[in-house]
Amino acid sequence: MSNNYEAVIGLEVHAQLSTASKMFCGCSAEFGGKPNTHVCPVCLGLPGALPVVNARAVEFAVRLGLATECTIRNESVFARKNYFYPDCPKNYQISQFDTPLCEHGRLSIENDAKQVRILRIHLEEDAGKLVHVDGADHSLVDMNRSGVPLVEIVSEPDIRTPEEASEYLQKLRSLVRYLGICDGNMEEGSLRCDVNLSVRKRGAKELGVKAEVKNLNSFKQVEQAIEFETERQTKLLESGGRVTQDTLLWDPAAKRAVVMRSKEEAHDYRYFPEPDLRVLRASGELIERVRGALPELPDAKHKRFVSQYGLPAYDADVLTGSAEVASYYEAVVAAGADSKAASNWLMGEVMRELNERKIDIAEFSIRPQALAELVTLQATGKVNSSTAKDVFKEMLASGKHAGAIVKERGLEQVSDDAAIEKEAIAVLDENPEEVKRYLGGKEQLLQFFVGQLMKRTRGKANPKVAAEIVTALLSERR
Amino acid sequence: MSLHELSIFDLRRRIAAGEVTPLEACDAALAQIEARDRDVHAFLDVHAAHARDSARNLMASGKGRSLPLGGIPVAIKDNMCVEGTPTTCGSRILGKYQPPYTATAVARLRDAGAIVIGKTNLDEFAMGSSTENSAFGPTRNPWDLSRAPGGSSGGSAAAVSAGMAAASLGSDTGGSIRQPAALCGVVGMKPTYGRVSRYGLVAFASSLDQIGPFARTVEDAALVLNVLCGKDERDATSASTPVPDFTAELGKSLKGVRIGVPWEFLGSHVDTSVRTAFDRTIDAAKKEGATVVEVALPNADFGLAAYYIVANAEASANLARFDGIRYGHRTPKAQALVETYSKTREEGFGREVKRRVLLGTYVLSAGYYDAYYRRAQQVRSLIISDFATAFERCDVVAMPTSPTPAFKLGDKTDDPILMYLNDVFTIPVNLAGLPGISVPCGLSPEALPIGLQLIGRAFDETTLLRAAAGMERVADFSRGAVAPLPKGARA
Numbered sequence: 001m002s003n004n005y006e007a008v009i010g011l012e013v014h015a016q017l018s019t020a021s022k023m024f025c026g027c028s029a030e031f032g033g034k035p036n037t038h039v040c041p042v043c044l045g046l047p048g049a050l051p052v053v054n055a056r057a058v059e060f061a062v063r064l065g066l067a068t069e070c071t072i073r074n075e076s077v078f079a080r081k082n083y084f085y086p087d088c089p090k091n092y093q094i095s096q097f098d099t100p101l102c103e104h105g106r107l108s109i110e111n112d113a114k115q116v117r118i119l120r121i122h123l124e125e126d127a128g129k130l131v132h133v134d135g136a137d138h139s140l141v142d143m144n145r146s147g148v149p150l151v152e153i154v155s156e157p158d159i160r161t162p163e164e165a166s167e168y169l170q171k172l173r174s175l176v177r178y179l180g181i182c183d184g185n186m187e188e189g190s191l192r193c194d195v196n197l198s199v200r201k202r203g204a205k206e207l208g209v210k211a212e213v214k215n216l217n218s219f220k221q222v223e224q225a226i227e228f229e230t231e232r233q234t235k236l237l238e239s240g241g242r243v244t245q246d247t248l249l250w251d252p253a254a255k256r257a258v259v260m261r262s263k264e265e266a267h268d269y270r271y272f273p274e275p276d277l278r279v280l281r282a283s284g285e286l287i288e289r290v291r292g293a294l295p296e297l298p299d300a301k302h303k304r305f306v307s308q309y310g311l312p313a314y315d316a317d318v319l320t321g322s323a324e325v326a327s328y329y330e331a332v333v334a335a336g337a338d339s340k341a342a343s344n345w346l347m348g349e350v351m352r353e354l355n356e357r358k359i360d361i362a363e364f365s366i367r368p369q370a371l372a373e374l375v376t377l378q379a380t381g382k383v384n385s386s387t388a389k390d391v392f393k394e395m396l397a398s399g400k401h402a403g404a405i406v407k408e409r410g411l412e413q414v415s416d417d418a419a420i421e422k423e424a425i426a427v428l429d430e431n432p433e434e435v436k437r438y439l440g441g442k443e444q445l446l447q448f449f450v451g452q453l454m455k456r457t458r459g460k461a462n463p464k465v466a467a468e469i470v471t472a473l474l475s476e477r478r
Numbered sequence: 479m480s481l482h483e484l485s486i487f488d489l490r491r492r493i494a495a496g497e498v499t500p501l502e503a504c505d506a507a508l509a510q511i512e513a514r515d516r517d518v519h520a521f522l523d524v525h526a527a528h529a530r531d532s533a534r535n536l537m538a539s540g541k542g543r544s545l546p547l548g549g550i551p552v553a554i555k556d557n558m559c560v561e562g563t564p565t566t567c568g569s570r571i572l573g574k575y576q577p578p579y580t581a582t583a584v585a586r587l588r589d590a591g592a593i594v595i596g597k598t599n600l601d602e603f604a605m606g607s608s609t610e611n612s613a614f615g616p617t618r619n620p621w622d623l624s625r626a627p628g629g630s631s632g633g634s635a636a637a638v639s640a641g642m643a644a645a646s647l648g649s650d651t652g653g654s655i656r657q658p659a660a661l662c663g664v665v666g667m668k669p670t671y672g673r674v675s676r677y678g679l680v681a682f683a684s685s686l687d688q689i690g691p692f693a694r695t696v697e698d699a700a701l702v703l704n705v706l707c708g709k710d711e712r713d714a715t716s717a718s719t720p721v722p723d724f725t726a727e728l729g730k731s732l733k734g735v736r737i738g739v740p741w742e743f744l745g746s747h748v749d750t751s752v753r754t755a756f757d758r759t760i761d762a763a764k765k766e767g768a769t770v771v772e773v774a775l776p777n778a779d780f781g782l783a784a785y786y787i788v789a790n791a792e793a794s795a796n797l798a799r800f801d802g803i804r805y806g807h808r809t810p811k812a813q814a815l816v817e818t819y820s821k822t823r824e825e826g827f828g829r830e831v832k833r834r835v836l837l838g839t840y841v842l843s844a845g846y847y848d849a850y851y852r853r854a855q856q857v858r859s860l861i862i863s864d865f866a867t868a869f870e871r872c873d874v875v876a877m878p879t880s881p882t883p884a885f886k887l888g889d890k891t892d893d894p895i896l897m898y899l900n901d902v903f904t905i906p907v908n909l910a911g912l913p914g915i916s917v918p919c920g921l922s923p924e925a926l927p928i929g930l931q932l933i934g935r936a937f938d939e940t941t942l943l944r945a946a947a948g949m950e951r952v953a954d955f956s957r958g959a960v961a962p963l964p965k966g967a968r969a
Binding site: 041044045046049082086090091268270272275277278 | 839844
């Protein structure tokens with residue numbers, strides 16, 4: 001593909017708000033449930049039923065608006081978006097149009113090196129779900145999702161590459177989770193992303209004609225779709241063709257986007273202000289209350305982790321990716337563990353364990369205090385690293401404390417020079433050939449002696465001390 | 479006087495005293511329906527068994543004697559949901575639909591002891607001014623069976639006029655309570671927008687629709703209003719403004735009340751018989767001490783045009799849900815989705831509804847929104863400020879309710895614009911969200927009732943009702959009368 005072109009990308013992200021009830025009625029907003037059980041006249045769109053705004057959903061949207069440095073409108077307007085589809089019970093969706101709740105914010109990526117501007121964040125209701133029965137001559141519709149609150153986050157076309165898009169999405173997901181407003185689960189559809197993409201000659205100022213790609217259900221698919229669409233449009237332009245303003249549907253199996261509707265077939269949504277609702281007022285008082293209750297956000301936490309704990313940026317990235325992991329980490333350090341050692345443990349053994357068992361840190365059986373004890377045992381040389389890993393496994397299996405396990409099994413590391421020296425002399429005496437070769441210049445054999453020494457001490461020798469003693473003894477034999 | 483002719487006030491006094499039982503009151507209304515509704519066709523569905531059960535329950539619990547509307551038979555316009563009974567909106571598209579819930583306004587009446595005796599006829603989805611747009615045949619005016627009762631709440635007006643109910647509920651989007659009240663010789667009131675919950679009222683135009691009562695006296699209307707009004711958590715547009723006792727000032731004279739009349743606006747719109755009755759009543763009010771001042775409503779002439787943009791735009795979305803997918807009529811003739819939509823709606827909706835949905839869709843379309851919808855909203859703002867200016871000089875504004883008395887059935891059905899002109903005096907009131915009431919003020923030379931409309935300040939129904947009661951007192955009309963049996967009636 002020619003490198004003379006660049007992609008110009010904007011993302012539209014829908015995030016399902018994790019409120020207890022729906023956007024405009026009291027029905028449960030929980031995911032799943034037996035079809036058509038979380039329903040009432042309002043979310044079924046029955047004649048005569050009326051919407052009432054869920055104040056909690058408004059507060060959630062304000063949280064996100066503030067966290068992305070948006071301006072929060074004191075007055076915003078709900079609007080009807082008209083289109084006929086069987087998953088849309090009123091045949092219009094209540095959304096926001098020309099006056100959204102939040103506007104003009106930003107989200108930084110690449111360690112603050114790049115800002116992606118956010119055009120708007122608005123509130124709306126989700127649609128129901130069509131269920132297509134194989135071989136049947138009809139489809140079914142489940143209205144449990146109908147009316148679940150959504151925020152739509154629309155970015156400006158500031159993104160240029162699949163990697164930037166992916167990072168923006170990950171940061172957004174981490175943010176909504178920090179804020180406690182969305183579980184961020186792309187597979188279950190609580191976070192959904194549409195890509196708007198056009199290409200233009202590098203250096204060009206004006207935008208090309210864009211296409212929209214829908215139905216992207218993972219970060220990977222977003223990246224793949226951007227690659228695919230960038231290539232498709234570039235080839236089209238290079239061969240003298242023109243991009244048309246189409247809506248495409250991503251086919252994850254075929255890894256390609258197919259045209260869903262052309263510009264001519266595009267809907268005229270005939271937006272107009274929703275007359276069943278009054279103007280949505282977000283008072284200065286509400287905004288300040290929400291601002292005051294905002295948790296520490298990922299970027300701020302990242303900076304603090306670097307400065308307060310002296311961590312490398314990479315460690316801070318990993319640890320602040322989730323608010324729960326970050327607070328676990330801080331509890332481990334608060335319990336006395338060395339900050340870098342604790343970070344290594346968390347990013348290594350702990351996360352491996354979480355991934356293998358597919359659990360969150362909240363469900364992890366070793367609590368911060370207990371992990372701190374283990375980290376400290378190793379950091380102070382009481383056990384060596386391989387023993388520590390065994391102790392970790394034992395902690396997981398038995399639930400016992402590290403100290404108790406070390407004591408019970410006599411695993412305490414031997415750093416006593418005299419005891420190690422005695423064993424080291426024995427090792428050297430038993431391996432005269434190797435000693436000779438070592439002294440002849442094959443210094444890699446040091447590891448062999450240390451290994452033998454560890455074997456004799458059943459792993460309890462401090463490897464660093466052991467290596468020093470063996471080196472000293474060997475030089476005596478020159 | 480027979481029970482079915484009694485005002486709510488009198489009937490309540492007798493029920494409270496134990497002289498009349500709720501069941502007797504209910505049976506009197508049902509008997510009158512039996513006697514007159516073959517001719518009038520006010521009702522689409524009579525809930526006789528359920529009504530009598532309710533009456534018996536009120537008697538068994540003893541609450542019938544104490545509740546504010548205990549034992550009062552009421553009729554409900556068939557665009558309000560009553561759980562477990564058909565709600566048709568006068569349309570075929572709802573098929574056999576029965577709502578699983580009851581409208582707040584109806585529930586409030588029931589909680590106050592009223593007995594729902596049935597559902598009344600209307601123009602399909604409340605779109606019309608004669609009740610001739612009902613899919614189930616027109617209602618006839620109880621005063622003259624060859625004439626229309628007005629609309630769209632023609633069934634509710636006729637039911638009260640013919641003594642088939644002591645009161646009824648209508649909905650008023652552009653005059654649909656006040657105009658049929660005028661044409662049927664009863665009192666009909668549209669409260670301030672937001673006074674009465676719209677929850678369970680099948681929407682025509684959400685920003686204009688308001689439920690209100692029909693009764694034969696102003697006092698009765700106030701008694702029903704006392705029960706209807708108040709904040710409903712299920713309707714975000716309902717107001718939390720405190721609800722006073724609306725009967726409190728009804729006894730006060732008209733002395734000192736400033737009545738504003740927009741003489742210029744009345745201009746050429748009004749039929750001579752209506753103008754004569756109107757002028758005579760205004761003069762009588764002056765004699766009782768009212769002050770009459772001229773006010774200007776310079777933008778009211780644009781009301782009709784603005785209304786048919788705003789109302790139809792909202793209706794085009796409100797009626798989108800009738801698509802044959804979840805409830806109501808579904809065409810048996812379609813193979814695919816879009817075809818199901820179009821054939822269901824083609825078969826289910828009548829001509830006037832289709833006309834309005836098309837117009838509403840058009841004015842919201844890309845490229846036309848600013849020219850129509852936005853401009854209509856600007857007109858609306860101008861009309862609101864016209865009224866605000868008028869109310870600096872007066873306490874209530876008076877106008878005829880309708881330019882003519884009841885017209886012949888079929889006279890205006892071929893000319894929508896002519897039909898729309900019926901509402902020229904009532905529509906500006908909906909656009910401004912103000913309370914309005916129609917009070918009978920006289921009879922035409924053909925012995926047809928004529929209505930006088932009073933308009934009040936937002937949420938000042940108290941002053942409006944006081945003035946209305948005064949007008950009722952001075953008007954040349956037999957207060958509280960049931961329509962006399964017309965020629966050709968079968969009873």
